[in-house]
Amino acid sequence: MKLDLLHTLNAERAARRAVVVVTGTETGTQRLVKAADVATDPLAEVIEKRLRMGKSGMEETAQGRVFLTVHVPSPQLVITGAVHISQTLAPLGQMLDYDVSIVDPRTAFATPERFPGVKVLAEWPDAALPPLNVDRYTAFVTLTHDPKIDDPALLHALSRDCFYIGALGSRKTHGRRLERLKAEGVSDAALARIHAPIGLAIGAVSPAEIAVAIMAEITMRLRVKQDKAEAA
Amino acid sequence: MLGRDEDILKAAEDWSKAGRGVALATVVETWGSAPRPVGSNLVIDEEGNFLGSVSGGCVEGAVVTEAIDVIESGKPKTLEFGVADETAWKVGLSCGGTIRVYVEKVS
Numbered sequence: 001m002k003l004d005l006l007h008t009l010n011a012e013r014a015a016r017r018a019v020v021v022v023t024g025t026e027t028g029t030q031r032l033v034k035a036a037d038v039a040t041d042p043l044a045e046v047i048e049k050r051l052r053m054g055k056s057g058m059e060e061t062a063q064g065r066v067f068l069t070v071h072v073p074s075p076q077l078v079i080t081g082a083v084h085i086s087q088t089l090a091p092l093g094q095m096l097d098y099d100v101s102i103v104d105p106r107t108a109f110a111t112p113e114r115f116p117g118v119k120v121l122a123e124w125p126d127a128a129l130p131p132l133n134v135d136r137y138t139a140f141v142t143l144t145h146d147p148k149i150d151d152p153a154l155l156h157a158l159s160r161d162c163f164y165i166g167a168l169g170s171r172k173t174h175g176r177r178l179e180r181l182k183a184e185g186v187s188d189a190a191l192a193r194i195h196a197p198i199g200l201a202i203g204a205v206s207p208a209e210i211a212v213a214i215m216a217e218i219t220m221r222l223r224v225k226q227d228k229a230e231a232a
Numbered sequence: 233m234l235g236r237d238e239d240i241l242k243a244a245e246d247w248s249k250a251g252r253g254v255a256l257a258t259v260v261e262t263w264g265s266a267p268r269p270v271g272s273n274l275v276i277d278e279e280g281n282f283l284g285s286v287s288g289g290c291v292e293g294a295v296v297t298e299a300i301d302v303i304e305s306g307k308p309k310t311l312e313f314g315v316a317d318e319t320a321w322k323v324g325l326s327c328g329g330t331i332r333v334y335v336e337k338v339s
Contacts, residue, residue, distance in 0.1 A: 001336050001337075002338075010245050023334065023336075028307070030336075056270050057260075058270075067260045067334060069258065069271055070271065
């Protein structure tokens, strides 16, 4: 590996941007493909597939066997609301290798006792969210039901390209939420990014079951191609 | 896995910039039960110092020896370890799997 390629690779990773190294294991040729350049790459299809799965591996191509080293940032899960659902959702996310953060300004909810081993930020979203670097490898959920807390959090998420945004609340609650966010100047296209009612429709009743429904929907968003995910 | 691999690649860059001869070993294929997943890295310098892993410690010694050759020659190599090749390499994987490791010089 050329040192300058290695340097670019490390710089991209430090910036939390996905990158793939294509190595001809028989020829010794090597190149780096940044996430932004994948679409125009001759191997776009296999690279995209592997990026989505986050899996390195060997591929047979017209140019011979190549090894694709896939580097994707570890996904993070940002939960606004230190509520009952979060008590299952946070450890569930951790089990699925997400870096989990919980944001809730209500200090009675946001306690380390309720969330052992989880990063809990007892602050308003406006203060807590910007340092979390909400990016395209972030799943973002709001669970407080309280517009004072959820709305600013959603506005922040909508200004970023996180791969999943979900908001707790019935269709009626969500309808009112959309009106408020629209009044804040959010476009219809942006509002359509919000998954609500949140979670896959598995008939979840208990807070823990709702957490499972949410995590399932997040996983689908992460792993299934966009158009297929919408058909589901 | 990602965090640790990132440290390994950073170490490869830092070692190389410090003027050390460096090779990078990557697990490129696995069959059966393999201790480390495809994409796992081991970085080696010309004195045999290493960081990371490509197995649970079963074949690192052999990879380090080969890596020192790769640092000298500059030519990448693909190594295979497993039950079938036990006699050829004199090391094998006790778990019964087979792995293929790509070793390349950082230069």
